[in-house]
Amino acid sequence: MRKTPRSREASARRRRRGQGRVSRIPAQARPGRTKKEQREISVARLLEAALGYFVTEGYRGTTIERIANAAGLTKGAVYFYFRSKAGVLIRLLEWAEESIIDPTVQAIEEAGPQATDRLVAFMHTQSLVTTERPERTALSRLVLLMSLEFRGTDDPIEKSLDKMMARLDAALTETVEMGKRRGEFRRDLDTRQLVAMIMSINQGCFLEWDRHAGTLDGPAFVRAMRLMVLAGIGAAAAPET
Amino acid sequence: MRKTPRSREASARRRRRGQGRVSRIPAQARPGRTKKEQREISVARLLEAALGYFVTEGYRGTTIERIANAAGLTKGAVYFYFRSKAGVLIRLLEWAEESIIDPTVQAIEEAGPQATDRLVAFMHTQSLVTTERPERTALSRLVLLMSLEFRGTDDPIEKSLDKMMARLDAALTETVEMGKRRGEFRRDLDTRQLVAMIMSINQGCFLEWDRHAGTLDGPAFVRAMRLMVLAGIGAAAAPET
Amino acid sequence: MRKTPRSREASARRRRRGQGRVSRIPAQARPGRTKKEQREISVARLLEAALGYFVTEGYRGTTIERIANAAGLTKGAVYFYFRSKAGVLIRLLEWAEESIIDPTVQAIEEAGPQATDRLVAFMHTQSLVTTERPERTALSRLVLLMSLEFRGTDDPIEKSLDKMMARLDAALTETVEMGKRRGEFRRDLDTRQLVAMIMSINQGCFLEWDRHAGTLDGPAFVRAMRLMVLAGIGAAAAPET
Amino acid sequence: MRKTPRSREASARRRRRGQGRVSRIPAQARPGRTKKEQREISVARLLEAALGYFVTEGYRGTTIERIANAAGLTKGAVYFYFRSKAGVLIRLLEWAEESIIDPTVQAIEEAGPQATDRLVAFMHTQSLVTTERPERTALSRLVLLMSLEFRGTDDPIEKSLDKMMARLDAALTETVEMGKRRGEFRRDLDTRQLVAMIMSINQGCFLEWDRHAGTLDGPAFVRAMRLMVLAGIGAAAAPET
């Protein structure tokens, strides 16, 4: 029993002396593309592959080689496009900030005048479940998972993750304060606690969703989440028992 | 001169380890202890050290050597007491099952006749925050974190983790069903979704608590959580907006 | 400062290995070689080094590092070319099958019509002593030695070794039966025993040859062996005393 | 696939924290024995266990712990009775010298006046197969196997093994010379070669016997060996073909 987290799959040994190699069309062999196009395609494939592995096997659990192979390239190519393994994650995190955090913050700001609407906007843009753009869900998960994996690491990556989370905290804090002012949200709980609770539920739902991988009814789950949060935070909420 | 088939001459073994490590009194040198006592002390220290690292650096991120050193022992000692690195985790998980899952399930069963009481009992025994027995919090966190790290691993550890989670699921499912029957809980949401939500909040709170490491007011946070869950799940919950 | 989940900072890696090892020109630095050539050279060197150590120090007694160093490479290179330590042996065994067993079986089949000729062919192709292609002797020795070292191991290597030996057994059995039919060989001994005896002498001679490492006169020894076997197995053999 | 020569049997993990330990009557607990008796019993058990493992798994392949456990004792006990692992082998080798080499040399000297008788005596005392005193066979095998394993080791053990072999060589040399003088043995082969051949056959037979573990008819095999050697070495031996 020397296995463990995504252990040394026999698969990785497919390598050998290059005889039985899975027929893999070398990325550069594809015809009729400018270098720039090729570059973009390769980078995109690499990032997608990395994203897929990082959110399922973790950062440490993913080897550069697996990423490269999944993208139809070799290890060296990763170093051609990225400074290092961390560099890949950093790029992914930048992508997450652009496509998750920015839109979320923006959606909150652009939502109607009611705090409740803003809260709903927050939950929806987090895209817990989405079939249209699956990589968005993966990116959300990435932020959550990497926060966990890099917690207490003192790594620049931790900082940048913290920064992203802080942006969400800030947007939510503003929303909660507005909600309280407007009488939409309960006032018996500290703003800080309320924000923490919203984030808790949001993140917790990601975890649960993953845990039941596929056996949970997506739309129903999202609806349940929305109802729970609104009921829990609402002004109408039952007084302490 | 090669001795006995490539032997480890005892001769040349002059402790060359002392590169500044904390001066460490060899554990066995401590006087006046029976072997049984010594064993218990060492195992306990090792488990505590492992627990501490596993929940902060992750399983993969923790080396056997660090665990050993933190316990004032050497790598070899870990292998004297445990079969392998996984063996350490397994023992920790057994401990978690005994001291977290068992009491939680029991507390739910022994709580008053009301489903609400049972739900509160669940939340309290999960002991998100506790000063009395800090290792209980760590053990809860361990279960959560390891579930993440071993997800999709096909490792026996994953199975045992799943089993533990399933026990909580089962206890909560029963409670939710009772609550619905008795009119305590809302009926507009599927039991499965409700249970998933409770678990989500529970787990999400762990995450948030960690994330704000110490800057959150414990009791207030726990109270917020309780209020949120009760409001969200309660019969009095506001109908869908 | 802990970087990327417990990362191997490239930074601090200043070759601190140079503890007097033979000055070793990094293999890849050698100029003017295509990758294919380089690969072949490295694999060949590695296999030769491994063969040399395996037959003198045994499989267990040989470390990957020694093999690598003897080939002017580092441990990592061995794992670049072979799956594992066992993988090196397996490749060596394949080589042995091709260059020892195959030719031996073929030589027996192609030898003249007389069983005696076939037997002589068997002994000669086993190449107990040969100056032309010294690695053939080493490979023969390897098969013998590894059979011993892996005996009762339940390792796939044991199986493949058994298979090789079985091929020799089969070829000899056929030869002995033919010899008996044609009246060339004695009939007072069971075929099975006769075959076992031929193998015994063959293997025993390897052992003795090794034991007297160089102090025995090669050609004379081989001649003695041939005479012994022929006299012992011959039809003219003296009846039991 | 990280196994190999008698690899890390799961069995060795039977250890654990002493719960499921196989019920093992502690050697020292047996009543009504003087210390001297106990000593002798323990040493004997240890030596037998070591012998059994050394000849099946090899010296390197045998751990002190396995020896101890097989003898119903613990590792420490081995160090109580023997200086080291090598010490165990040395004692075993002394035993082999006493019970194999000495009797063999003596039997040769005491055999009748004919060289042939002496040669037969040599082969018989080597006791390739014997049911009466199985440890004699094991000890013979030990000498052969350890010669192989320690070959080229520069270890004192190698020297002592060489010494033992040299005694057999000497006795055989004398016998062969006598046989040539008396016209019993062929004179067309150098004495050295003849002696080497006899040793070869003797050792080769051990190997073959082991290889066919049990599927060979013992008495018939021994008889075949005797016939082969006598025919091969005899004066009546067929002239070179």
Add this chain to the structure above:
DNA sequence: CATGAATGAGTCTTCATTCAT
């Protein structure tokens, strides 16, 4: 643009050996 060879630090694990009790 990308590959393949090679490196070496790091990590798990094994095992002979020591020693207090």
Add this chain to the structure above:
DNA sequence: TATGAATGAAGACTCATTCAT
């Protein structure tokens, strides 16, 4: 007489990273 705790030096194997082509 013997045990159990503990050590530490290997040794197998992994993987991020470098570099010539």
